[in-house]
Amino acid sequence: xxxxxxxxxxxxxxxxxxxxxxxxxxxxxxxxxxxxxxxxxxxxxxxxxxxxxxxxxxxxxxxxxxxxxxxxxxxxxxxxxxxxxxxxxxxxxxxxxxxxxxxxxxxxxxxxxxxxxxxxxxxxxxxxxxxxxxxxxxxxxxxxxxxxxxxxxxxxxxxxxxxxxxxxxxxxxxxxxxxxxxxxxxxxxxxxxxxxxxxxxxxxxxxxxxxxxxxxxxxxxxxxxxxxxxxxxxxxxxxxxxxxxxxxxxxxxxxxxxxxxxxxxxxxxxxxxxxxxxxxxxxxxxxxxxxxxxxxxxxxxxxxxxxxxxxxxxxxxxxxxxxxxxxxxxxxxxxxxxxxxxxxxxxxxxxxxxxxxxxxxxxxxxxxxxxxxxxxxxxxxxxxxxxxxxxxxxxxxxxxxxxxxxxxxxxxxxxxxxxxxxxxxxxxxxxxxxxxxxxxxxxxxxxxxxxxxxxxxxxxxxxxxxxxxxxxxxxxxxxxxxxxxxxxxxxxxxxxxxxxxxxxxxxxxxxxxxxxxxxxxxxxxxxxxxxxxxxxxxxxxxxxxxxxxxxxxxxx
Amino acid sequence: xxxxxxxxxxxxxxxxxxxxxxxxxxxxxxxxxxxxxxxxxxxxxxxxxxxxxxxxxxxxxxxxxxxxxxxxxxxxxxxxxxxxxxxxxxxxxxxxxxxxxxxxxxxxxxxxxxxxxxxxxxxxxxxxxxxxxxxxxxxxxxxxxxxxxxxxxxxxxxxxxxxxxxxxxxxxxxxxxxxxxxxxxxxxxxxxxxxxxxxxxxxxxxxxxxxxxxxxxxxxxxxxxxxxxxxxxxxxxxxxxxxxxxxxxxxxxxxxxxxxxxxxxxxxxxxxxxxxxxxxxxxxxxxxxxxxxxxxxxxxxxxxxxxxxxxxxxxxxxxxxxxxxxxxxxxxxxxxxxxxxxxxxxxxxxxxxxxxxxxxxxxxxxxxxxxxxxxxxxxxxxxxxxxxxxxxxxxxxxxxxxxxxxxxxxxxxxxxxxxxxxxx
Numbered sequence: 001x002x003x004x005x006x007x008x009x010x011x012x013x014x015x016x017x018x019x020x021x022x023x024x025x026x027x028x029x030x031x032x033x034x035x036x037x038x039x040x041x042x043x044x045x046x047x048x049x050x051x052x053x054x055x056x057x058x059x060x061x062x063x064x065x066x067x068x069x070x071x072x073x074x075x076x077x078x079x080x081x082x083x084x085x086x087x088x089x090x091x092x093x094x095x096x097x098x099x100x101x102x103x104x105x106x107x108x109x110x111x112x113x114x115x116x117x118x119x120x121x122x123x124x125x126x127x128x129x130x131x132x133x134x135x136x137x138x139x140x141x142x143x144x145x146x147x148x149x150x151x152x153x154x155x156x157x158x159x160x161x162x163x164x165x166x167x168x169x170x171x172x173x174x175x176x177x178x179x180x181x182x183x184x185x186x187x188x189x190x191x192x193x194x195x196x197x198x199x200x201x202x203x204x205x206x207x208x209x210x211x212x213x214x215x216x217x218x219x220x221x222x223x224x225x226x227x228x229x230x231x232x233x234x235x236x237x238x239x240x241x242x243x244x245x246x247x248x249x250x251x252x253x254x255x256x257x258x259x260x261x262x263x264x265x266x267x268x269x270x271x272x273x274x275x276x277x278x279x280x281x282x283x284x285x286x287x288x289x290x291x292x293x294x295x296x297x298x299x300x301x302x303x304x305x306x307x308x309x310x311x312x313x314x315x316x317x318x319x320x321x322x323x324x325x326x327x328x329x330x331x332x333x334x335x336x337x338x339x340x341x342x343x344x345x346x347x348x349x350x351x352x353x354x355x356x357x358x359x360x361x362x363x364x365x366x367x368x369x370x371x372x373x374x375x376x377x378x379x380x381x382x383x384x385x386x387x388x389x390x391x392x393x394x395x396x397x398x399x400x401x402x403x404x405x406x407x408x409x410x411x412x413x414x415x416x417x418x419x420x421x422x423x424x425x426x427x428x429x430x431x432x433x434x435x436x437x438x439x440x441x442x443x444x445x446x447x448x449x450x451x452x453x454x455x456x457x458x459x460x461x462x463x464x465x466x467x468x469x470x471x472x473x474x475x476x477x478x479x480x481x482x483x484x485x486x487x488x489x490x491x492x493x494x495x496x497x498x499x500x501x502x503x504x505x506x507x508x509x510x511x512x513x514x515x516x517x518x519x520x521x522x523x524x525x526x527x528x529x530x531x532x533x534x535x536x537x538x539x540x541x542x543x544x545x546x547x548x549x550x551x552x553x554x555x556x
Numbered sequence: 557x558x559x560x561x562x563x564x565x566x567x568x569x570x571x572x573x574x575x576x577x578x579x580x581x582x583x584x585x586x587x588x589x590x591x592x593x594x595x596x597x598x599x600x601x602x603x604x605x606x607x608x609x610x611x612x613x614x615x616x617x618x619x620x621x622x623x624x625x626x627x628x629x630x631x632x633x634x635x636x637x638x639x640x641x642x643x644x645x646x647x648x649x650x651x652x653x654x655x656x657x658x659x660x661x662x663x664x665x666x667x668x669x670x671x672x673x674x675x676x677x678x679x680x681x682x683x684x685x686x687x688x689x690x691x692x693x694x695x696x697x698x699x700x701x702x703x704x705x706x707x708x709x710x711x712x713x714x715x716x717x718x719x720x721x722x723x724x725x726x727x728x729x730x731x732x733x734x735x736x737x738x739x740x741x742x743x744x745x746x747x748x749x750x751x752x753x754x755x756x757x758x759x760x761x762x763x764x765x766x767x768x769x770x771x772x773x774x775x776x777x778x779x780x781x782x783x784x785x786x787x788x789x790x791x792x793x794x795x796x797x798x799x800x801x802x803x804x805x806x807x808x809x810x811x812x813x814x815x816x817x818x819x820x821x822x823x824x825x826x827x828x829x830x831x832x833x834x835x836x837x838x839x840x841x842x843x844x845x846x847x848x849x850x851x852x853x854x855x856x857x858x859x860x861x862x863x864x865x866x867x868x869x870x871x872x873x874x875x876x877x878x879x880x881x882x883x884x885x886x887x888x889x890x891x892x893x894x895x896x897x898x899x900x901x902x903x904x905x906x907x908x909x910x911x912x913x914x915x916x917x918x919x920x921x922x923x924x925x926x927x928x929x930x931x932x933x934x935x936x937x938x939x940x941x942x943x944x945x946x947x948x949x950x951x952x953x954x955x956x957x958x959x960x961x962x963x964x965x966x967x968x969x970x971x972x973x974x975x976x977x978x979x980x
Binding site: 018019021023024025026028029030032033034045046053055081083100102103107123124126127128129130131145146147240241243246247248250252298309310311312313314315316317320381385386387388389390391392393394395396397398399427431432433434435436461462463464465466469 | 563564567568569570571572573574577579580581582583584585586589595599600601602606607610611613614615619620621623625626629641644645646647648649650862863864865866867868869870872873874876878879880881907
């Protein structure tokens with residue numbers, strides 16, 4: 001949408017001409033986003049094109065940009081390392097400036113003693129992990145992998161990952177924020193605002209955790225986070241990771257104080273029992289169900305081919321027909337990966353004994369081929385760094401995660417078979433989805449810090465270059481919603497994804513039926529305060545006054 | 557191929573941004589995690605491989621047109637191929653480097669050629685080199701060396717010095733050192749002298765494919781006439797052109813060897829002995845065209861097919877270029893064999909190496925970008941405590957030498973063959 005050149009020039013004056021663009025091709029590179037084709041008219045791969053894209057270098061520049069946007073009524077959408085359709089502007093008829101934060105890429109400080117790092121938005125998990133490991137520390141890398149921004153995962157989204165089990169969720173590890181509100185104010189949270197440093201997001205000073213993030217985070221819908229402090233965790237491995245071998249399956253040697261296993265179980269009941277025992281005994285550094293993203297039927301064929309630098313998908317096809325591979329698929333059908341790391345060799349030996357005892361009790365077993373040195377070293381590399389997370393897209397470039405509800409192990413063991421049956425049914429009804437077996441459930445062993453509560457998402461692979469395949473995926477998303485409703489299960493990730501394509505009224509109508517609508521009214525009041533001109537988008541959810549069940553906030 | 561052939565790559569790009577970073581498993585620090593010189597300079601997403609795929613899609617669909625900004629984003633790229641390696645860590649259905657090459661060629665065909673390219677192309681077309689030097693001076697480096705002239709004689713091996721070693725006064729000694737080693741090994745070889753022609757590889761990576769075809773035709777005809785079966789070159793740019801581009805576009809089957817492969821084999825066979833100490837601490841820079849793009853060419857003419865419903869495979873299987881089989885060990889074996897030499901590695905090595913900045917025609921068309929990229933590599937080399945940065949490509953060396961003059965680096969810039977000569 002055309003907008004005043006005065007606004008463009010005002011922003012240009014802030015950042016310099018080389019750091020702002022409204023070239024249509026440049027703007028398309030921001031509009032083109034993963035999952036857009038699932039929600040946009042005609043399955044377009046483009047979200048709405050931003051009005052301009054700008055690259056600020058400092059908090060002051062971000063603040064000045066926000067103020068210009070307030071003056072001219074331009075929507076604000078920050079993006080850091082991220083992707084997802086919600087990283088783009090939401091509506092075609094709303095001029096939106098995309099604030100690309102890639103120039104804000106510094107690690108501000110690492111406080112080794114207090115185990116806190118302060119970073120700007122374009123610092124990736126891989127970069128910070130590499131630096132803190134030199135100090136015997138580590139960070140929780142979110143499930144989306146180490147390419148992601150720490151600020152984004154901690155301030156604006158879930159923040160869970162394979163190591164959350166030991167290191168906590170980034171939503172909880174968030175120890176302070178520097179936040180430029182949509183209105184253009186700079187707000188510092190907790191101890192930071194009292195000049196006491198970055199050690200506590202809750203005080204002394206304003207505690208804004210519940211305002212800026214909640215469970216989901218604002219996903220770029222409530223201004224721009226320009227710095228955050230993140231809690232670090234102990235690391236008992238090498239100061240520098242030294243992967244071995246050729247691409248793609250780099251291998252990380254396993255030191256004496258570490259064990260890497262793929263554990264199989266005979267049933268979902270046994271899975272829950274094994275999980276609970278591991279959790280109760282407080283063993284493990286990383287807990288994840290990783291390789292099943294390829295689907296339980298095909299996982300061994302894919303990953304054992306992946307170990308070869310010259311392996312191709314044709315080799316996967318051949319391998320999948322090998323009876324030995326099918327046997328291995330059955331052996332690992334319900335399985336997970338666990339990494340044990342001890343402060344000493346003796347400690348990991350103890351953890352090993354405990355794990356053996358748990359397995360003997362629950363009927364769990366080590367999946368032999370996946371525990372051999374080559375695959376174990378590959379697993380070690382994969383899960384310590386999470387540098388291969390885009391294998392999520394390995395089949396054909398399109399993946400959508402359905403389900404992903406979290407709960408206690410008994411909840412997971414009950415919903416997993418429903419998710420598996422539904423996915424399998426949809427695969428059989430249409431060849432629009434990759435036929436990998438109904439169980440492509442993947443996820444980390446912790447959706448909240450410390451574990452005990454977790455969930456899996458179905459890895460639904462489709463071809464973004466094939467409209468029929470895209471539409472098969474959309475159908476599966478609606479089917480998954482129906483499956484949830486039919487089985488009394490809360491709606492999952494597919495619902496959150498689909499919502500991006502819906503009109504406000506449809507979303508509000510759904511929200512108004514939520515069990516706790518007061519949360520959404522509370523968020524409306526937050527928005528009214530910090531975003532009076534509504535320049536953030538609806539990724540920060542709220543309900544208009546008067547909608548939903550009456551309660552004290554609705555009335556106020 | 558045509559740009560439309562890469563539509564599927566564009567549609568299947570997930571905008572994951574792996575193309576901007578070295579393979580994440582190899583990240584050892586904040587500073588040296590970055591992998592793409594182009595986006596470091598251009599900053600907008602369009603300066604990455606993923607961004608260029610969207611640009612291609614946007615142009616094909618008529619959503620945008622070629623503007624000066626688009627031209628800049630397409631051509632200000634060293635075509636180093638790091639993005640290709642990082643993308644293929646997780647993907648079997650993407651060819652980002654090939655797609656970017658096609659986008660360049662398409663723009664060139666449509667007349668979008670940066671103005672600064674014109675004199676370089678003129679030199680290539682008339683003087684058979686891109687350095688704007690007289691063709692007649694090409695063989696000067698070999699005068700009085702008594703080498704067989706294959707424009708008049710026959711030999712199965714041709715030594716191809718390449719433009720940079722032939723004309724660059726600071727680097728000409730490498731060509732001489734190379735032939736000295738070949739002579740010492742008793743190899744029967746010759747040179748084309750002033751009839752040697754540019755390989756055309758740089759023209760190809762700049763999008764001027766017809767110019768490479770002309771050079772390739774010239775070279776292949778001359779070699780055939782001379783009975784050549786093997787080409788030996790100390791230049792990684794030429795190596796890549798002969799080994800990969802001539803094979804893929806001209807159907808050439810001539811064996812191509814880089815000097816480091818020859819020296820490595822001679823050392824292994826005991827036909828070459830390095831006896832003199834070279835008391836230096838050095839680090840090695842992997843040239844993109846010898847390393848990740850130096851993999852053997854495998855002919856393929858196939859089509860996409862779907863397996864497991866929607867997964868992408870190819871009929872027949874498509875060869876996979878992911879940097880796994882580049883020439884990495886030969887130069888390292890050589891350095892380790894030099895007495896007195898202390899060899900240390902940088903953080904970004906082999907398939908993860910940071911580009912010198914010279915590739916893709918950037919040395920000629922975007923000299924400031926080329927030098928800033930080189931300076932970042934010199935900074936990384938200095939961080940190892942090395943006295944010198946060693947490479948196996950004159951384009952890398954020239955760019956490092958130029959950056960040294962302007963930047964803060966005090967590193968010596970050395971060619972690996974010159975080092976070998978010192979140790980003989």
